[in-house]
Amino acid sequence: MKKKSILSVLGLIALSGVALSAQAEGNIEAGKNAFEACRGCHTSVGTSNVYPTYYVPKIGGQVAAYTFSAMKTYQGSQRPHRTMMANTHDLTDQTLEDIAAYLAQDTEGSTTAIANGGDKVKGKKLAAACMACHNDDTAATATNPRLAGQHANFLEKAMQEYQTGKRNNVLMQSMVQGLSEDDIKDVAAYFNSLKGLTTVK
Numbered sequence: 279m280k281k282k283s284i285l286s287v288l289g290l291i292a293l294s295g296v297a298l299s300a301q302a303e304g305n306i307e308a309g310k311n312a313f314e315a316c317r318g319c320h321t322s323v324g325t326s327n328v329y330p331t332y333y334v335p336k337i338g339g340q341v342a343a344y345t346f347s348a349m350k351t352y353q354g355s356q357r358p359h360r361t362m363m364a365n366t367h368d369l370t371d372q373t374l375e376d377i378a379a380y381l382a383q384d385t386e387g388s389t390t391a392i393a394n395g396g397d398k399v400k401g402k403k404l405a406a407a408c409m410a411c412h413n414d415d416t417a418a419t420a421t422n423p424r425l426a427g428q429h430a431n432f433l434e435k436a437m438q439e440y441q442t443g444k445r446n447n448v449l450m451q452s453m454v455q456g457l458s459e460d461d462i463k464d465v466a467a468y469f470n471s472l473k474g475l476t477t478v479k
Contacts, residue, residue, distance in 0.1 A: 304342065304372075304379025312373050313380055313478070315365060321478045323390045333392055333429035338476035339385040341416065344423040345378035346371075357445055382416075387479035394430035396460075396467030404465050407453065414474055426474025433466035 319325050325334040337345065352362040353369065366374070405412075411422040425433060437454045439445040457465065 304375035304377070306376070306380045306383060308373070309376035309378070309380030312369070312377050316377075317478070319361070321387070323388045323477050324392060330435065332431045332435045335432045336391065336428055336475040336477050337381050338387045338478045339383075339416070340378075340381055340424055340475060341420045341422065342375075342378040342382040342418075343421040345381055346374050347421075348423075349374045349377070381478065384478050385476050387476040389427060389473060389476055391427045391470050391475075392429045392431070393470055394434065394463055394467055396430065396463035396465075396470075398464070398467040398471045400461075401464035401466070401468030404457070404461055405468050408465070412469070414472070424474050425469040426472035428469060428475050430463075430466040430470040433469055434462050437462045437465065 313320075319334045320337055326332065327334060348357070349362075349366050349369070350371075351357040352359060353366040353374075355363055369377075408425075412425045413422075414424050414426045415422065416424065436445065437457065440447060440450040440454050441457070443451065454462070
């Protein structure tokens with residue numbers, strides 16, 4: 279099947295959305311205190327993971343329900359990353375909700391997003407199928423992650439991990455399975471070029 283046809287079909291799949299569990303409202307001040315252990319990596323622009331090498335993701339202004347869900351996957355080892363697994367393993371759901379609430383409203387940090395040299399014009403066309411879910415909705419009821427303004431090589435890594443199954447999400451795996459290495463680079467370049475996420479202040 280040609281790529282255009284694949285993306286059209288996947289666009290229809292994307293319209294169904296990704297259902298994430300609704301979380302209770304977190305306490306922002308408690309979340310700020312609980313986040314102290316995370317500041318070493320998530321408050322400096324350009325901090326890089328040692329191996330594989332990629333920039334630590336920007337999480338300021340991220341959708342709270344998604345942040346909670348992501349931390350739960352690290353906590354449950356569904357998304358393997360030793361540091362994140364260690365930092366979340368003994369946190370209660372309430373603490374995770376508090377951190378997520380704090381990060382959702384922390385939007386005053388740096389907007390600098392490190393690029394990857396991909397073609398954002400081509401990437402915009404390829405990303406059309408992604409926009410049903412990744413439309414930068416920041417409403418309190420939002421559940422899908424914001425990608426706008428994220429470091430490009432982190433986005434590349436995430437898409438590659440969905441392709442290989444390292445990140446286990448059926449919808450996302452179907453969305454990226456037909457993308458080439460250059461396609462992934464271009465899609466990442468497009469989202470990277472948008473205003474959105476910030477580095478935590």
